[in-house]
Amino acid sequence: MSPKGASEKPVRFEPEPARLLPWESKGLSSKVTRPIARAVKPLMRGRMLAGFLALAMLFGAVGGAGATIILLGGFGPNGSDLTTQIRQTLVSEQSAIVAVAEKVSPAIVTIEIVLADGSATGSGVIYSADGWIITNKHVVSGAQEILVHLQDGRDFDGTVYGIDTLTDLAIVKIDATGLSAATLGKSSGIRVGQTAIAMGSPLGVYTNSVTSGIVSALGREITTESGRLSSLIQTDAAINFGNSGGALVDSSGAVIGINTAIATDTTSGGSTVATGIGFAIPIDIARPIMEQALLGVKLSRPWIGVRYVSIDLRTAKANNLPVNEGAWLDGDSTSPAIVPGSPAERAGLKSGDIITAVNDIAVDGAHPLQDLLVQFSPGTEISLAILRDGERLVVALTLGTRPNK
Incomplete structure (x- = not known):
């Protein structure tokens, strides 16, 4: 029975059309021709600070509501024990961060980099005590000079030691020893749902900032001005312009x-940063080129020379x-499935x-073909399980070297 005065007929609301989101890398620069460029103006800083203050106030309000809920949940024989447990958990999480x-x-x-028409800043992670740093390719792209600022002043x-041919990564070297190096984890x-902590220098002025959240999703694929990036970690830990190249770490302090x-949302004509949607390149994808730099060899990625479609239920x-799973080698007359002269052609792929498995x-x-291949170095012989007719x-295949984009 409907309440008095209510309509007997249900009211239908048409769903709002889904809006497509572009993706934006986070360099900080006065350069206006690059999508990542963001000039730091006093007004912008003021707005950003006001935003942070508003967020802090909102968090305080939420915290107050949370405290009320804890108190309400404290009634009854075991209420105080539950309250104590919750408080101890919160303190433990805060202590870990x-x-x-x-x-x-x-x-x-x-x-900090000097460009032909301005300057820009980003972040980086020291991963070896003798001055090896991992960062983003778009942070150092076009740099005429590079200055690295350490936390100790x-x-x-x-x-730039080298640029990754696969992802938006680069290796920078400074002439220093005895540095504090980050511990690398396993992505x-x-x-x-696990804790994720983002560290970097947002806007180039708030150095060594720390934000926390969770791992929101895995295996994300996006397209940026640097190209298509896949197998990314999505997080709601606040990531801002200037954080590019910084670390995403777990609760033990290991870089993941x-x-x-x-x-960013540009559907309204402007460019609004979407809240809580940030992406990081998994450390397992970055690790091979980091190790190559330590060995003093040119950065390179494995390549087999195929075009393929990842199979799911719908594709099948x-x-x-x-x-229902695997990598289906498919192409056309202009973009053949097997690149002529490639390792795949030499191995007899058609x-x-x-491809149903790599080295069993x-x-x-959960394990796309590219993710399985990226862990190997060029020149390595691998086995591919193939389903054909x-x-x-x-099939045994010796990995080639991925060409520069």
């Missing part, structure tokens, strides 16, 4: 990703494929083949 900040901050640097000239073991991009049904590890949604084969 404090400990992480103290442990990792000395390894976070601010990178020292400044060093930096040089393969992280789970959605390199902060790279944030979502639409194309009448015999399996258009229509489905299944190719699936209903027949299962195992």
Whole structure:
């Protein structure tokens, strides 16, 4: 029965059309031709500070409501025990973040670059005590000079050792020893919902800032001005302009990703940063080139030379494929599935083949083909499990070197 005065007919609201979000990398620069460029003006700083103050006030209000809920939940025989447990958990989480900040901050640097028509700043992570730093490619792209600022106040000239041909990463070297280096974790073991802590230098002036949140999702794919990036970690830990190249760490202080991009909404004609949608390149993807730099070799990525479609239930049904997971080698006359002269051609792969495993590890949604290949160095021989016309084969393939984009 409807309340008095209410309509007997349900009111229908048409859903609002979904809005597409572009993605933006976070350099800070006075350069106006780059999508990542953001000039630091007094008015902008004021607005940003006002925003932070408003957020702090909101957090205080939420905290107050939370405290009320805890108190309300405290009634009854076990109420005070529950309240104590909750408080202890909160204190423990806060203590962990404090400990992480103290442990990792000395390894976070601010990178200032001089461009042909301005300057820009970003962040970086020291991963070796003798001056090796991982950062984003878009942070150092086009740099004529690089200055690296350490947490202890020292400044060093930096040089770009190498640029990654696969992702938005770069290695910078400074002439220093005895530095505090970050501990590298394993991104393969992280789970959605676990603590994520972002560290960097937002806006280039708030150096060694720390924000916390959770891992919101895994395996995200986006397109930025640096190209398509896949297998990214999504987090709601606040990431701002200037955080590019900074660290995403877990609750133990181990680096699990390199902060790279944030979502922006331009559907209203402006450019509004979407709250709580940031992305980091998993450290497992960054690790191979970090190790190559330590060995003094040129940065390179493995390559087999195929075009493929990742198979899921929808793809399998639409194309009448015999399996629901794997990498289906598919192309056309202008973009063949097998690149001529490639390692794949030399190994005998054919258009229509489905790669189902790499070195006995299944190719699936959790382990895309590219993620399985990226852990190897060029020149390594691997085995590929192939499904061809209903027949299962195992093919040996020697990885080539990925060409520059």
